[in-house]
Amino acid sequence: MPRYLQGWLKDVVENSMKRGYISTERRRPIYNIIERIMEFQRNNINSIIAEFKRNSPSGFSAEGDPVAYAKFMRNYAVGISVLTEEKFFKGSYDLLRSIADVVDIPILMKDFVVSESQVDSGYNLGADFVLLIVRVLTERELEGLIEYVRSFKMEALVEVHDKDDLDIALRCGAKLIGFNSRNLVTLEIDHDKQRELIASAPKDVIKVAESGIQSRDQILELKKAGADAFLIGSFLMREPEKIKEFI
Numbered sequence: 071m072p073r074y075l076q077g078w079l080k081d082v083v084e085n086s087m088k089r090g091y092i093s094t095e096r097r098r099p100i101y102n103i104i105e106r107i108m109e110f111q112r113n114n115i116n117s118i119i120a121e122f123k124r125n126s127p128s129g130f131s132a133e134g135d136p137v138a139y140a141k142f143m144r145n146y147a148v149g150i151s152v153l154t155e156e157k158f159f160k161g162s163y164d165l166l167r168s169i170a171d172v173v174d175i176p177i178l179m180k181d182f183v184v185s186e187s188q189v190d191s192g193y194n195l196g197a198d199f200v201l202l203i204v205r206v207l208t209e210r211e212l213e214g215l216i217e218y219v220r221s222f223k224m225e226a227l228v229e230v231h232d233k234d235d236l237d238i239a240l241r242c243g244a245k246l247i248g249f250n251s252r253n254l255v256t257l258e259i260d261h262d263k264q265r266e267l268i269a270s271a272p273k274d275v276i277k278v279a280e281s282g283i284q285s286r287d288q289i290l291e292l293k294k295a296g297a298d299a300f301l302i303g304s305f306l307m308r309e310p311e312k313i314k315e316f317i
């Protein structure tokens with residue numbers, strides 16, 4: 071049973087537990103996000119994970135053609151993040167499938183994953199790495215789901231927001247850690263706290279800064295703190311061309 075939650079997080083996790091299983095055949099190889107980030111670093115290219123997101127509980131909303139967005143971003147991004155959560159982010163499994171059909175770079179299934187069945191669906195639809203959020207899982211569930219994700223040769227992006235989350239992620243063997251500047255309970259953003267947490271993390275994990283990134287200056291500051299990659303949604307949904315400045 072996931073952790074005790076209230077408000078929208080409780081609602082979204084209850085929906086996750088009822089989510090239908092997609093039994094389709096996977097139609098693409100696995101693309102390794104950690105290797106691609108390291109390749110970008112060797113070539114002095116900033117690793118941007120471009121997110122396709124139509125809505126968020128923090129008030130963002132955008133239209134946009136997922137296939138056109140993905141076809142454009144695959145020329146610049148280290149990976150594509152696809153929201154598959156339906157109620158609060160207006161995502162879907164169909165979005166993941168249609169983007170997976172047109173890109174040959176790593177794809178993140180961005181959802182509130184609490185079950186192996188969701189991981190199965192993500193693999194079948196073509197995801198290469200899967201978001202696991204420390205805040206909604208018990209430590210045992212997190213450990214088990216990381217192992218299950220890796221049993222498919224996919225990787226887990228383990229999302230943290232504070233020091234306790236980071237300690238749990240490290241104890242569970244996370245190798246790719248997302249540092250969300252946004253508190254998923256209060257929806258408030260704290261960039262200073264995010265930079266401090268990134269700087270406190272071990273050198274040998276790949277650190278992904280998430281949320282509220284809108285400028286190259288922010289990327290350079292996060293890089294100085296130790297971030298290896300940058301997950302950007304709202305800003306690139308509004309101004310996709312800006313990725314050319316960010317890389």
Ligand SMILES: O=P(O)(O)OC[C@@H](O)[C@@H](O)c1c[nH]c2ccccc12
Binds near residue numbers: 126130181304
């Ligand atoms: O739109 P932004 O501020 O660039 O944020 C993107 C991404 O970090 C955000 O969508 C996100 C981070 N962690 C999540 C967990 C679930 C859903 C969404 C998210």
